[in-house]
Amino acid sequence: MKVALVHELLTMRGGAERVLRILARTFPDAPIYTLLYDEKKLGEWFPKERVRPGIKNPASFNHHRYLKQFPKVAEAWDFSEFDLVISSSSAFVHGIITNGKPKHLCYVHSPARYLWDRTHDVVDRASQGPLGFLKKIYLESTFHTLRRWDAEVAPRPDMLIAASKEVQRRIQLYWDRNSDIIYPPISDDWFVKAPNNQSPITNHQFLIVSSLVDYKRIDIAIHACNNLKLPLKIVGEGPSKAALQSIAGPTINFLGYKDHDELKQLYRDATATIVPGKEDFGLVALESMASGTPVVGHGEGGITETVLDGVTGAFFDAETPESLMEILHEFDPKKYSVQKCREQAEKFRESEFVQKLHSSIKTLMSNGH
Numbered sequence: 001m002k003v004a005l006v007h008e009l010l011t012m013r014g015g016a017e018r019v020l021r022i023l024a025r026t027f028p029d030a031p032i033y034t035l036l037y038d039e040k041k042l043g044e045w046f047p048k049e050r051v052r053p054g055i056k057n058p059a060s061f062n063h064h065r066y067l068k069q070f071p072k073v074a075e076a077w078d079f080s081e082f083d084l085v086i087s088s089s090s091a092f093v094h095g096i097i098t099n100g101k102p103k104h105l106c107y108v109h110s111p112a113r114y115l116w117d118r119t120h121d122v123v124d125r126a127s128q129g130p131l132g133f134l135k136k137i138y139l140e141s142t143f144h145t146l147r148r149w150d151a152e153v154a155p156r157p158d159m160l161i162a163a164s165k166e167v168q169r170r171i172q173l174y175w176d177r178n179s180d181i182i183y184p185p186i187s188d189d190w191f192v193k194a195p196n197n198q199s200p201i202t203n204h205q206f207l208i209v210s211s212l213v214d215y216k217r218i219d220i221a222i223h224a225c226n227n228l229k230l231p232l233k234i235v236g237e238g239p240s241k242a243a244l245q246s247i248a249g250p251t252i253n254f255l256g257y258k259d260h261d262e263l264k265q266l267y268r269d270a271t272a273t274i275v276p277g278k279e280d281f282g283l284v285a286l287e288s289m290a291s292g293t294p295v296v297g298h299g300e301g302g303i304t305e306t307v308l309d310g311v312t313g314a315f316f317d318a319e320t321p322e323s324l325m326e327i328l329h330e331f332d333p334k335k336y337s338v339q340k341c342r343e344q345a346e347k348f349r350e351s352e353f354v355q356k357l358h359s360s361i362k363t364l365m366s367n368g369h
Contacts, residue, residue, distance in 0.1 A: 001365075003030040004079055006087040006096060010034045010042040010051065011061045012238060013257065014211040015283040016109045019163075019184045020088050021045055023107075026354055027086070033077055035070055035092065036061055041237075062239065067142055071095060071149050084361065087157070091115070094160075095153035103364050106157035107182070110167050110280040111174045113215060115147045151175065159364045161357075164281040164302040180360060183305070184281050185353030186345055189260070190290040205231045206296075206328070207270035209263065209284045212238030217277035217298075222248050223321035228328055232274070235266060267291035271333050272313070276324060279303050285313070290345035292338035296327055306348065312341045 005027065007020045024032065024046065032046055037053040038061045054073035055066060063070075070092045079085050082102040087093045091112040098104040154175035162168035162179040171179045206225065210216045218234065225232040226249040234244070235255045245254060258266060267273060273288035274296045281302035285295045289312050297303040299315030307313040314331065316323040 001083045002081065002102075003027045004033060004082045004085045004102075005030045006033040006077075006085060006089075006093045008034065008088070008090050008093050009036050009063055010046055010053075011036050011038045011063065012041055012211055013045070013236075015184065015281070016088060016090055017042065017045065018187070018283055019107070019109075022185055022187065022350055022353065023086060023088065023357075024050075026357070030086075033093075035073055036063055036066070067146065071146070071153075084365065091150075094157055095149065097156065098158075100158065103159075104157045105159045105161065105361060105364055107161045107163070108167055108171060108179065109163050109184075111170050112146070112150060115143055115150055116170070116174050159360065161360060164305050166301045166305070167280050182353060182356045182360065183348055184283055185350040186283060186286040186290055186348050188350045190264070190287060191342075191346065191349070204271045204328075204331070205233070205269065207233050207235070207266055207273045207288075207293075208276070209235045209266075209273065209287070210238075210275075212236050212241045212244060214240050215277060217319055218244055219247060220276040220319060220321050220324055221274045222252055224324040224328055225249075225251055227321065228325055230328060233266060233270070235263065263287070264291055267293050272296045272331060274324070274328075275303055277319065282306060286345045286348050289313075289341040292341050294333065294336035294341060296324070296331065306344070308340075308344055310335075312336065312344045 005020065005023055010017065031052055032050050033052045035054045036058055037051050039048050074092050074096050077096055079098050079102055084102050085096065085098055085104045087096060087104065087106045088109065089106055090109040094106045094108065096104065154177060160171060160177055160179035162171055162181050163184050165181060168179050168181055171177055208218060208221055210218060212218065221232060222244060229251055231251050233253050233255055235258050237257055241254065267288050268291050270293050272294045273284060275282055275285055276298060278298055278301040285297060285303055285306050288295050295307045295313035297307060297313060297315055298319055299317060309315050314327050316327045
């Protein structure tokens with residue numbers, strides 16, 4: 001069976017890209033189609049020989065510049081040489097055209113957040129500062145056009161797989177389609193060696209691992225740790241980095257990208273990993289628990305499907321610094337067992353994901369789902 005993989009953007013390392021790595025290992029001969037490809041950022045994970053970018057030699061890797069182009073680029077790809085296309089979609093690539101040959105299985109990380117449930121937040125933030133009024137007019141018009149396209153192409157995939165119950169809910173709400181759930185996997189190499197973070201913790205030290213984008217609400221954690229004067233390490237890159245650095249106090253440390261081994265050690269050394277925004281699913285929470293470290297997260301969305309409140313982590317109620325501060329101020333790491341954190345993460349292993357994915361593919365290919 002000849003397979004192609006399709007992924008929105010290969011411009012930064014995030015949870016969706018970690019899922020694609022596992023898909024790429026599962027189908028080692030499959031080419032990877034993507035709208036934008038930054039070899040410097042993702043070449044180690046996805047070598048250029050395997051990647052087929054839709055926009056070649058882009059002037060910038062800021063995807064906002066190409067929003068209006070993306071639908072046409074996605075629709076222009078020709079997949080007629082393949083038997084199966086697996087798309088990994090957060091915005092546009094569920095709209096590729098296959099017309100039933102090949103079959104199209106779409107793994108949905110979420111319908112585009114900025115087109116649906118976060119439209120007003122995005123527009124309001126963009127409209128601040130110089131030329132804000134013009135930006136607002138442009139975005140409102142662009143989002144309206146893209147939202148119509150998004151809904152129109154929703155019937156195209158032959159099968160939809162949702163990354164969580166939260167994503168499944170949005171698929172039903174915005175696209176009026178049913179979907180199955182296969183939780184994103186945590187790579188098996190997180191379980192190769194037992195964590196060594198069983199020594200007594202003398203000083204609180206919190207960690208964030210995230211793409212630095214507005215909707216992740218990292219600003220909440222920065223304000224909370226500023227106010228409590230708590231050490232916070234932030235791993236990741238993204239377009240919001242400069243804005244976040246501008247509000248960070250002396251206890252906040254931006255570390256940029258870290259490789260796998262460095263990241264493992266950072267998780268193990270942390271008192272807890274903070275997930276401040278409402279997540280579609282949240283692989284970071286699983287990586288933290290696999291490292292034996294509990295999670296502090298906003299108690300809505302996908303994180304409630306992975307973290308056990310009071311057992312492997314703690315939830316705060318509102319997306320505000322004050323709500324997070326209540327948890328951090330009282331947080332006692334001795335309440336959380338390394339073993340229980342690891343056991344919870346074990347439920348989301350890569351092997352489980354691959355087995356369920358193959359089962360869905362078999363169903364799709366055998367009965368024309």
